[in-house]
Amino acid sequence: MGRLNVNxxxxxxxxxxxxxxxxxxxxxxxxxxxxxxxxxTFSFKGTTKEPRFxxxxxxxxxxxxxxxxxxxxxxxxxEKVISEELPKLKQCFHKKVMxxxxxxxxxxxxxxxxxxxxxxxxxxxxxxxxxxxxxGGGMSFGTDPxxxxxITKAVKAVTTKPVIIKLSPNVxxxxxxxxxxxxxxxxGISLINTxxxxxxxxxxRRPIIRNVTxxxxxxxxxxxxxxxxxxxAHAVKIPVIGMGGITCAEDVVEMMLAGxxxxxxxxxxxxxxxACKKIIEELPGVLDNLGxxxxxxxxxxxxxx
Amino acid sequence: xxQGIYQIAENKPxxxxxxxxKLKGENPKKILPGQFVNVKIDSLFLRRPIxxxxxxxxxxxxxxxxxxxxxxxxxxxxxxxLDILTDLGNGYxxxxxxxxxxxxxxxxxxxxxxxxxxxxxxxGKDVTVILGFNTKEEIFYEEEFKALxxxxxxxxxxxxxxxxxxxxxxxxxxxxxxxxxxxPMPMLKSIYKNTKTSGQFSLEExxxxxxxxxxxxxxxxxxxxxxxxxxxxxxVKEDLLWED
Numbered sequence: 218m219g220r221l222n223v224n225x226x227x228x229x230x231x232x233x234x235x236x237x238x239x240x241x242x243x244x245x246x247x248x249x250x251x252x253x254x255x256x257x258t259f260s261f262k263g264t265t266k267e268p269r270f271x272x273x274x275x276x277x278x279x280x281x282x283x284x285x286x287x288x289x290x291x292x293x294x295x296e297k298v299i300s301e302e303l304p305k306l307k308q309c310f311h312k313k314v315m316x317x318x319x320x321x322x323x324x325x326x327x328x329x330x331x332x333x334x335x336x337x338x339x340x341x342x343x344x345x346x347x348x349x350x351x352x353g354g355g356m357s358f359g360t361d362p363x364x365x366x367x368i369t370k371a372v373k374a375v376t377t378k379p380v381i382i383k384l385s386p387n388v389x390x391x392x393x394x395x396x397x398x399x400x401x402x403x404x405g406i407s408l409i410n411t412x413x414x415x416x417x418x419x420x421x422r423r424p425i426i427r428n429v430t431x432x433x434x435x436x437x438x439x440x441x442x443x444x445x446x447x448x449x450a451h452a453v454k455i456p457v458i459g460m461g462g463i464t465c466a467e468d469v470v471e472m473m474l475a476g477x478x479x480x481x482x483x484x485x486x487x488x489x490x491x492a493c494k495k496i497i498e499e500l501p502g503v504l505d506n507l508g509x510x511x512x513x514x515x516x517x518x519x520x521x522x
Numbered sequence: 523x524x525q526g527i528y529q530i531a532e533n534k535p536x537x538x539x540x541x542x543x544k545l546k547g548e549n550p551k552k553i554l555p556g557q558f559v560n561v562k563i564d565s566l567f568l569r570r571p572i573x574x575x576x577x578x579x580x581x582x583x584x585x586x587x588x589x590x591x592x593x594x595x596x597x598x599x600x601x602x603x604l605d606i607l608t609d610l611g612n613g614y615x616x617x618x619x620x621x622x623x624x625x626x627x628x629x630x631x632x633x634x635x636x637x638x639x640x641x642x643x644x645x646g647k648d649v650t651v652i653l654g655f656n657t658k659e660e661i662f663y664e665e666e667f668k669a670l671x672x673x674x675x676x677x678x679x680x681x682x683x684x685x686x687x688x689x690x691x692x693x694x695x696x697x698x699x700x701x702x703x704x705x706p707m708p709m710l711k712s713i714y715k716n717t718k719t720s721g722q723f724s725l726e727e728x729x730x731x732x733x734x735x736x737x738x739x740x741x742x743x744x745x746x747x748x749x750x751x752x753x754x755x756x757x758v759k760e761d762l763l764w765e766d
Contacts, residue, residue: 242735250523262737270740270747275728277738279568279592286730291737291747425728435567487731488562488569490607491525 220511221500223257225479226379226404226456228313228340230257233469233512234497237460237483238263238317238343238383239288243302248309250490255497257479260315261302263345264333266325268294272350278416278425283435283462284484285414287350287428290319295329303338313340315381319348323371326358331375340379344372347385347410349432356410359385362397369401379404381458386438386445387413395449406449407458407481409442434484436462443475450476450517464492466499470507476517523733524550524608528582530601536585536662540630541597542575545582545604553577554613555638556704556724556756559584560732562605563592569607570596571732571751573704573724575633576640582608585633585662610732611755614638614722618758619647620699625672626689626713628654628705632663634724638702639672649673650698654689654709658682690716714764723762724755 221232236247236259243261247253271291278285293302306314316333320326330342346359346368358364365382372380382398384391386409395406411432416425424430442461450457459477463469464485472480485492500512509515528547536542553574559582560569570592576583588597614634619642625635632653642649649672655661656679667674675692676684685691689705690712701721703713710723727750730738734752741748743761748754 239737240731240735246734270742271737274739274741276740277568277728277730277736279566281567283567284730286736286738288737288740291740484567487736488567489525490523490731490733490735 220504221497222511223479223513225257225458226341226381228379230479232257232497232500233473233479234493235259235315235458235479235481236486236493237481238345240483240486243298243306244314245305245309247490251494253310254312255494256312258312258315258340260317260343260481261298262292263290263317263319263348264292264295264298264329265290265319265321266295266329268292268297272428275425275427276431278431280414280416280433280435280437282437283433284487285416285426285431285433286411287426287431289350289428290348295332299332299336303336307338314338315341315343317343317345317383318372319345321351323368326368327371327375330372330380334376334378341381341405342372342376342378343381343383343407344368345383345410347383349385349387349411349413349430350428356385356387359394359410360388362393365394366397366401369398369403373402381405381407383410384408384449385410386441386461391445392448392452395453399453399455403455405456405458406453407460408449409438409445409461412438412441434462436464438462439468443472446472446477447475447519466496466503469496469500470503470509470515473512473515474517474519476519478516523610525605526608527603527605529603530599531581533597533599535597537660539589540585540587540660540662542583542585543596545584545606546580547582548580549577549582549608551609553582553609555616555641556614556634557609557611558732558755560607560610560729561596563595565595566592568730569732571610571729573634575636577637585630587630607732611751612753614702614724614756616641616645618700618720618722619702622648622650622698623700623702624650624652624693624696624698626652626654626693626701626703626705628689628709629656629660631703631705631709631724634704635702636663636666639667639670643671650696651675652677652689652692654705656680688712693717711764714759714762717759721759722756723759725750725757726755
C-alpha cells in the first residue's frame with residue numbers, strides 16, 4: 218500500500234484525488250491530455266433518466282476567485298451513459314468510477330441508481346441532492362433532512378454499491394441533513410456542491426447568467442467548504458469526501474485534516490486540465506515537508522484548542 | 523489541445539481599443555484557421571478565449587479588444603509570458619470553399635479570417651474579403667488582407683470610409699461560391715438571411731473551460747447539442763437553428 222492510499226467506503230484508492238462531477242465529463246475527454254488512471258477515481262457528469270440539454274446560455278460567469286455556473290444537468294440520459302459513455306471510458310480508465318446521479322423525483326433517483334448499480338465499472342453511487350440550477354429537483358431534496366433521508370433510503374434499497382450523498386451548502390443546518398442521510402443508510406457524504414450566487418452586467422442591467430442564479434465554485438468557496446466538512450465529519454461516522462475550491466496539494470491536506478477521507482477537485486480542472494495530475498504529483502513532497510508518512514493518517518487530524 | 527507558456531514578443535494597439543499580440547512558443551500541432559486560444563490572465567479566475575489571427579510553428583498572433591477587466595489587463599502587458607491553451611475548437615473547413623469564396627468579418631470578428639484568407643489564397647482560390655466597422659477610426663487589417671492578395675471591401679456604418687452601411691451592402695451584388703464569417707450576432711443573423719450559398723459561421727459564447735469539459739457553452743443545432751468550444755466555434759449554415 219502506497220503512502221497516498223485511502224479507503225473510500227471499502228474500496229482502496231491509489232490516492233484521495235477525485236475530479237468532481239460536472240468538471241470532468243465522462244472522463245475520456247481528459248484522457249486525451251493525460252493517463253487518467255493516475256486518479257483515485259472520478260465522479261462522472263450528473264446523470265438523469267432522460268437526456269437533458271440544460272439551461273439556456275450564458276451559463277457561466279466570472280467571479281472574484283471563482284466562477285458561477287448554471288449548466289442545469291446537461292447529460293445524454295442514463296441509457297446512453299450506459300450504452301455509449303461507459304464503453305468509451307472503459308478504453309482509457311481501468312479503475313472503478315463514481316456514478317453521479319441526479320433527478321426530479323424519488324422514482325427518478327431510484328431508477329437511475331438501480332441501472333448504474335448493475336454496471337461493473339461503477340464503484341460508488343454519488344447521489345446529487347444538491348444541484349442549485351434546476352427547478353423542482355436537485356437541491357430541493359437536499360435542503361430538508363426528511364427528504365434527504367427518504368431519497369437515501371430509497372436509493373439504498375435498490376443498490377448494492379456504496380451510496381454517497383452529495384450535499385448542498387445552501388442550508389441552515391448541514392449537520393442535520395448529513396445525519397438524516399447517515400441514519401437512512403448512506404455509506405458516505407460528499408460536500409459541498411456549489412453556493413448559489415448571481416452577477417449583474419452593469420451595462421445591460423441584466424443577470425449575466427440567463428438562469429439568473431448560478432452555483433459559485435472555485436478558491437473563493439474553500440473556507441466555507443472546509444468549515445462544513447469539519448462540522449459534518451465530526452457529526453457522522455461514515456466517510457466524508459471534501460470538496461469546494463481545492464486547487465493544490467496543501468488544500469487537500471487541509472481538507473483532510475478537517476475530516477475528509479478523500480477530496481473532489483472541481484473548478485480547478487476547468488482552468489488547468491492537468492490540475493488533478495499536478496496535485497497528485499505534488500502530494501508526496503507536501504507530505505514530506507509536513508512530516509506526514511501516510512496521507513490516510515491525517516483524516517480528522519485537526520487539533521482544537 | 524496543448525498547454526504552453528508563450529513569450530510576449532509584441533503587444534501593440536491597432537486602434538484605440540484593439541490590440542495585436544504576438545506570442546512566441548512552440549506549437550506542437552498545426553493551428554487551423556478559426557481555432558482559438560484560451561488565455562490565463564493573472565487577476566482573473568477563468569481563462570479568456572481569443573481567436574487566432576495567424577500562427578506558424580513557433581508563433582501565434584492574436585487580436586483582441588480591450589473591453590473588460592481581463593482584456594484591459596492583457597493590453598497593458600509589454601513583456602513576460604502567458605499561459606495559454608492552444609488548438610482549441612474545430613476551425614474553418616477549407617475544403618468547401620469553391621473557387622471564389624467571400625470572407626465577411628465584423629469588428630473583432632475580423633482576425634480569424636486572416637489566416638483563413640492566407641491559406642485559401644495559398645490553395646489558389648480567388649478570395650474576396652468584406653470588413654465591416656462602425657467608423658473609420660475602428661478599421662484595422664485592410665492593408666494586411668490586401669497584401670495577401672485578397673480583394674478587399676470595407677464598410678462603415680456611418681459612411682466615414684468605404685461603402686456606407688453594413689457588410690451586407692458589399693455582399694448584395696457580389697458573386698461568390700461560398701462564405702466564411704465571424705462577427706457580432708446581429709451581423710451573423712443578417713448574413714444567414716442574405717446569403718444564397720452555404721457557408722460557415724464562427725460563434726461566440728461565454729465559456730468555462732474552452733476544451734469541452736464543463737458544458738458551459740452548449741447550444742442546440744439541427745444535428746443535436748454541440749459545445750461552441752469543442753464541436754464549434756465554426757458551424758455550417760445548414761446546422762444552425764436560426765430560422766425565425
